[in-house]
Amino acid sequence: MKKIILTLCMLPLLIWVQGCAPATYEIEGYTASSMNPDIPVPTNAKLIENIAYSDHPTLKEGVKYELKHIGGEQGLYPPMDYFQKLADTGWVELQEERMGHVHFLKKDTTVIAIEIREDTFQITELVKGAME
Structure with missing residues (x-):
């Protein structure tokens, strides 16, 4: 009887722990990115918008993509495999310039x-x- 009660008590805990596992x-x-062919982007990323910065002094143009869970929960976990792909194609991260x-x-x-955000980049x- 104790085993049954213990099992019934553990079941909700196991379900809760499984539900809290981060989505990947x-x-x-x-x-190639639609903005610049030298920038690789995941093939399954969906283009959301092209952005023009015609009146901004430091920004030229941009693109926004959707890829579910790319940044992890709340965008706190950068996609290391994507950054590795960028490095493999010659892009060097400027670590000292990073801002959140x-x-x-x-x-x-x-x-x-x-x-990088939770579902977009x-x-x-x-x-x-x-940057000079």
């Missing part, structure tokens, strides 16, 4: 900012000389 994202491969959810990367003379290209 899945990258199915990479394709925003990561800055440089390749040749191009600097981009990638803002935005890539913004900065104008030449903006």
Whole structure:
């Protein structure tokens, strides 16, 4: 009888723990960004919007994508495999410039900012000389 009662008490705890497991994202491969072909983006990321910064002194253009759970819970966990892919294609993260959810990367003379949120990420290209 004690085993049955113990099992019944443990069942809700097990269900609760399973329900609190973080949801994960899945990258199915990479394709070129619609903004800049040198920037890889996950093929299963959905383009949400193209952004023009015609009157901004340091921002050139941007794109926003949706990919469920890419940033983990509340966007607190950057997708390390995506950043590894960026590094493999020549992008170097400027660690000292990072600001919370925003990561800055440089390749040749191009600097981009990638803002990671829970279900979206935005890539913004900065104008030449903006980070100098």
